[in-house]
Amino acid sequence: MKILIADDDPISRRLLEKTLRRAGYDVVAVPDGMAAAEQLCIQDGPRLALLDWEMPELDGPAVCREVRKKKDQGYVYMILLTSKGLKTDIVTGLSSGADDYLTKPFDSGELKARLRTGERILHLEGRLVEARENMRFKATHDSLTSLFNRGVIVELLGREISRSRRERVPTAILLCDVDHFKRVNDTHGHRIGDEVLQEAARRLLLSVRSYDYVGRYGGEEFLIILNNCDPASAPRRAEEIRKSLSDAPVQTSVGPLSVTLSMGVHQTKNWGVRSVEELLHEVDVAMYAAKAAGRNRISFTKPDVSSDAECLAPTEPAQSLP
Amino acid sequence: MNVATPSVLNLTELLSRVDNDRELVSELFFIFKSVFPSHLQRLRDAVAKELPKQVATESHALKGMLLNLSGVRAAALAADLENMALEGKIAGMREVLTGFQSEVETLLLQMESIESQR
Numbered sequence: 001m002k003i004l005i006a007d008d009d010p011i012s013r014r015l016l017e018k019t020l021r022r023a024g025y026d027v028v029a030v031p032d033g034m035a036a037a038e039q040l041c042i043q044d045g046p047r048l049a050l051l052d053w054e055m056p057e058l059d060g061p062a063v064c065r066e067v068r069k070k071k072d073q074g075y076v077y078m079i080l081l082t083s084k085g086l087k088t089d090i091v092t093g094l095s096s097g098a099d100d101y102l103t104k105p106f107d108s109g110e111l112k113a114r115l116r117t118g119e120r121i122l123h124l125e126g127r128l129v130e131a132r133e134n135m136r137f138k139a140t141h142d143s144l145t146s147l148f149n150r151g152v153i154v155e156l157l158g159r160e161i162s163r164s165r166r167e168r169v170p171t172a173i174l175l176c177d178v179d180h181f182k183r184v185n186d187t188h189g190h191r192i193g194d195e196v197l198q199e200a201a202r203r204l205l206l207s208v209r210s211y212d213y214v215g216r217y218g219g220e221e222f223l224i225i226l227n228n229c230d231p232a233s234a235p236r237r238a239e240e241i242r243k244s245l246s247d248a249p250v251q252t253s254v255g256p257l258s259v260t261l262s263m264g265v266h267q268t269k270n271w272g273v274r275s276v277e278e279l280l281h282e283v284d285v286a287m288y289a290a291k292a293a294g295r296n297r298i299s300f301t302k303p304d305v306s307s308d309a310e311c312l313a314p315t316e317p318a319q320s321l322p
Numbered sequence: 323m324n325v326a327t328p329s330v331l332n333l334t335e336l337l338s339r340v341d342n343d344r345e346l347v348s349e350l351f352f353i354f355k356s357v358f359p360s361h362l363q364r365l366r367d368a369v370a371k372e373l374p375k376q377v378a379t380e381s382h383a384l385k386g387m388l389l390n391l392s393g394v395r396a397a398a399l400a401a402d403l404e405n406m407a408l409e410g411k412i413a414g415m416r417e418v419l420t421g422f423q424s425e426v427e428t429l430l431l432q433m434e435s436i437e438s439q440r
Contacts, residue, residue: 008383009383009386009387009390010353010357011350011353011354011357011386011387011390011391012386012387012390014346014349014350014353015339015340015346015350015390018340018343018346019340019341022341054382054383083382083385083386083389104386104389104390105339105389105390105392106339107339108339108340108341
């Protein structure tokens with residue numbers, strides 16, 4: 001584990017460095033408080049620190065205060081080294097944000113025991129953060145495909161439409177449905193159906209840019225949001241996504257299966273005053289048009305609206321790509 | 323090994339704190355001999371100019387080093403100087419400083435003696 005030693009006394013610094021290296025720590029040693037605060041505030045900096053109380057520029061308690069100001073980083077466990085033994089000093093040190101203190105000259109056994117306490121706290125914090133991240137992931141992602149779940153992808157669509165309206169940049173909404181998915185389930189069982197969905201999700205994710213969004217909208221439906229998607233390139237990109245599934249069979253436990261997508265696409269920067277629900281309905285209508293036209297194809301909604309009246313008018317699918 | 327004057331430098335205690343690492347002890351002695359003269363000079367200047375804040379800073383730094391080296395008596399005198407400075411007691415500082423210097427000279431001799439017996 002990485003540990004920071006900050007002490008302007010070269011004897012103390014060397015003594016600590018040698019003791020801690022021998023105990024297996026990866027030691028970073030600095031001679032003043034400024035360097036200590038800098039080290040402790042960088043990404044992937046040490047999470048365990050031994051700080052001398054009296055140092056030039058920033059003393060130990062001031063370093064603690066600086067580090068505690070940073071809310072966006074992992075916890076740093078800090079021990080103040082002091083030859084001050086008065087209760088008021090100890091209270092001052094702990095009030096500054098230090099977790100513990102150690103009196104100089106230190107006993108190596110006591111030092112290691114106190115550092116182990118720090119490690120236990122950091123380990124516990126790590127487990128809590130991991131648990132929180134797991135819960136956050138579960139709350140926002142579909143458990144089968146690991147894509148965004150319906151709630152999140154619809155929320156992202158709302159945000160993206162607002163941004164598109166505000167910045168006058170085009171966005172494309174793609175609603176994809178796996179063709180004849182019921183037949184896959186009925187013929188091969190739900191386990192194979194799940195394998196198909198997982199592979200479809202993987203291919204969709206691979207076929208978009210890192211800043212586009214892909215989510216599982218329903219059973220075998222996927223919603224894709226292509227940010228800043230140039231109007232001229234939207235059909236090509238939709239076609240690439242469609243082909244990502246149709247070009248190669250999906251390898252399942254029962255062998256390769258041909259899987260295709262029908263897709264409805266809505267692409268514009270003139271969203272008018274329509275709600276997200278209305279837009280989703282329009283793209284859903286386009287997707288069903290692609291199904292009706294023979295499946296494994298793309299259908300576009302009316303490309304643009306220029307007034308509220310047109311916004312509210314029913315949108316007809318404009319064209320279908322095979 | 324000559325440890326006849328343990329109160330000047332308590333080698334047993336020092337060795338126990340460094341897990342009996344005599345090489346490290348030697349390295350710490352070397353560091354002390356390198357940095358001590360400049361600290362002492364600053365302490366002398368501060369005492370001569372009667373600057374209690376500087377006296378406190380320098381004597382505190384020396385006290386820390388000496389405690390780490392188990393130089394108990396010299397550390398106690400450095401602590402006396404620090405306390406006098408913090409309390410603003412200028413009178414008597416020169417006398418304590420003289421005693422401190424003498425104590426450190428003895429300590430340095432003992433370090434030499436320990437080193438020569440390695």
